[in-house]
Amino acid sequence: MASLGLSTLQPIEVEAHDYYWDRLYRSSLKYGVCGICGSACAFKAYVEGDSYLTDLRGNINDLESQGKLCAKGNAGIWYAYDPDRLKYPLKRTNPEKGIDVDPKWVRISWKEALDLVANKFKEIKEKYGGHTIIFMGHPPYKPWLVRLAHALGSPNYISHLDTCVITNVLVRKYTMFTPTFVHDVKNARYILCFGWDQPAKGKIVYTHQFSEAVKQGAKIVVLNPLYTTTVAKATEWIPIKPGTDLAFALAMMNVIINEGLYDEDYVAKYTNFKDYEDKIVSWVKPYTPEWAEGITEVPAETIRKVAREFATIKPSMALTHKRDAAGPNYTNSWKLAHAIVILNALVGAIDNVGGVILPRTFKVPDVNKIYPPPPPPSVKEKADGKHLLPLLDKLGHGIFSTLVENILREKPYPVKAALICNY
Numbered sequence: 001m002a003s004l005g006l007s008t009l010q011p012i013e014v015e016a017h018d019y020y021w022d023r024l025y026r027s028s029l030k031y032g033v034c035g036i037c038g039s040a041c042a043f044k045a046y047v048e049g050d051s052y053l054t055d056l057r058g059n060i061n062d063l064e065s066q067g068k069l070c071a072k073g074n075a076g077i078w079y080a081y082d083p084d085r086l087k088y089p090l091k092r093t094n095p096e097k098g099i100d101v102d103p104k105w106v107r108i109s110w111k112e113a114l115d116l117v118a119n120k121f122k123e124i125k126e127k128y129g130g131h132t133i134i135f136m137g138h139p140p141y142k143p144w145l146v147r148l149a150h151a152l153g154s155p156n157y158i159s160h161l162d163t164c165v166i167t168n169v170l171v172r173k174y175t176m177f178t179p180t181f182v183h184d185v186k187n188a189r190y191i192l193c194f195g196w197d198q199p200a201k202g203k204i205v206y207t208h209q210f211s212e213a214v215k216q217g218a219k220i221v222v223l224n225p226l227y228t229t230t231v232a233k234a235t236e237w238i239p240i241k242p243g244t245d246l247a248f249a250l251a252m253m254n255v256i257i258n259e260g261l262y263d264e265d266y267v268a269k270y271t272n273f274k275d276y277e278d279k280i281v282s283w284v285k286p287y288t289p290e291w292a293e294g295i296t297e298v299p300a301e302t303i304r305k306v307a308r309e310f311a312t313i314k315p316s317m318a319l320t321h322k323r324d325a326a327g328p329n330y331t332n333s334w335k336l337a338h339a340i341v342i343l344n345a346l347v348g349a350i351d352n353v354g355g356v357i358l359p360r361t362f363k364v365p366d367v368n369k370i371y372p373p374p375p376p377p378s379v380k381e382k383a384d385g386k387h388l389l390p391l392l393d394k395l396g397h398g399i400f401s402t403l404v405e406n407i408l409r410e411k412p413y414p415v416k417a418a419l420i421c422n423y
Contacts, residue, residue: 027054036072036079038140038181039205041065043073053077058204070204089113117419121152124416130154131379134403134415138422141396143367145421151374156383158398160423167327167334168320170392175341176350180359181321185209186216188354190309190316193222193230194245194340195324200229206321219313221306223248223325238306244296245325246332249318249339251292251300252307254284256346261311266348311347315354318343381412 027046034041042062046055056076060067069076079085089112090105097103108116124133130153137145139159146157161169169179185191186209198206210233214220220234223245231237240248256262257280267273273280289300289307296303310316318340320326326340327333341350349355381387383406384399392399407415 031059034069034073034076036076037203039064039203041069041073041204043069043076053080064205066204066208068204068208073204091116121417125152128414128416129379131156131377131381132414132416134158134383134418136398136418136420136423139397142421145419146396147368147373148419150377153377153379155377155379155381155387156398157396158382158384158400158403160400161397162328162399162401165322165327166392166395166397167337168322169397170395171334171337171341173395174391175338176356176358178358180356182357182359183209183317183319184315184354184357185317185319186212188213188315188317189216189218190313191218191220192306192310192316192318192343193220193224193234193324194249194318194320194326194336195224195329196222196319196321197224197228197230197324198321199233219309221309238298238302241295241297243325243330243332244292246336246339247287247292247295248298248303249336249343250284250287251289251303252310252343253339253346254287255289255304255307256311256343257281257284259308261308262346263348266352267346270350271345310343314347315349315352316347317349317355383407383412383415385412 027048030045030047032043032045034043041064042059043065044057044059045053046057048054056069056074058065058067058069058073089108089110091108091113092103093106094102094104121133124130133149133152133154134156135145135149135154136158139161141159142157149155149157165181168181172179183206185206191213199210210230214233219236221236221238222228222231222234223238223240224231225239225242227237227239262273289303292298292303293300310318320337320340323329325333326337330336344350344356351358382393382398384403385406386393386397386399406412
């Protein structure tokens with residue numbers, strides 16, 4: 001050691017804490033909104049020099065996040081500085097494809113990239129038709145991408161919502177007229193979760209409200225085969241048999257309607273229940289708690305108790321969001337999503353304090369009303385097959401779960417190219 005001169009080295013204390021704060025104090029403050037998920041939490045960004053981002057923090061003035069960011073938001077800097085981030089166009093030069101095959105990417109200019117894509121799309125349109133080009137865009141809905149697709153004659157705008165939240169979006173669109181996911185959780189006194197587990201998934205906007213509801217003594221009942229973080233904070237855990245939540249919900253309707261526990265004033269004012277009351281009563285008759293017990297493996301008396309509590313402890317609300325029992329996990333998820341809307345309507349939980357809130361936002365003119373869009377494509381069949389599902393087709397989203405097989409089978413036609421945005 002001595003011969004190397006290392007014996008003379010002295011340990012140096014590095015004050016990482018001071019170094020961090022020194023850089024932070026030298027940074028300028030900017031404001032923004034996180035786009036990693038749909039919660040849109042406001043943040044404060046500390047920028048060193050002209051553009052170097054040194055830190056992200058929640059904005060205390062944001063009513064949604066209340067000054068906090070989730071794990072994804074806190075790691076948001078790495079969207080910019082991840083060493084694998086794509087910063088410029090790359091062109092594949094090796095036509096051979098396969099596992100462990102080097103694509104031999106080479107860097108090209110933006111002009112070359114845009115010209116290459118535009119010329120290739122034009123060639124495909126002329127040879128096979130514009131409908132053989134598909135456009136995949138991560139939500140939210142991208143009207144400019146749809147306009148480009150239509151300009152080329154393609155009806156194929158596709159997103160992943162069928163693997164995320166499409167059942168709830170579809171049902172709420174056609175029953176509540178808006179696919180809202182705004183829930184006044186903190187003011188609810190009875191919260192029924194059909195697999196709803198957002199606090200365990202790091203959604204800050206829900207975690208704050210859920211925690212406040214717990215503090216205020218709300219009764220929280222969770223139906224979930226798994227013991228999760230949300231269950232740990234709940235009042236009651238019902239480990240229901242997977243995929244049977246619909247039977248539980250139908251039995252709840254049976255009890256609430258037959259025992260006259262529903263909110264008569266609300267139902268009369270905001271629904272058409274009275275016009276179909278006899279049919280509805282007849283329809284729910286077979287769905288007794290005893291019937292549901294044989295399907296869900298939850299005792300009939302437990303189902304009956306939850307139904308009565310849900311209808312009498314106000315304000316109450318049944319919660320669902322995405323990738324829970326209401327969808328799109330099971331073949332009956334869309335029916336459960338519909339049943340949850342009905343349960344919330346029966347107890348007056350739609351657009352009320354402690355319930356599901358309809359959006360109150362300012363109106364932004366549709367881009368198609370300002371700038372006339374290209375004419376709709378003449379080909380109506382879509383590569384993902386959503387033209388076979390009329391209600392879903394009207395929403396404008398796509399179906400990931402059928403797309404791959406349709407492409408491989410060339411149904412309803414071969415797909416020659418794809419433009420993929422934000423995936």
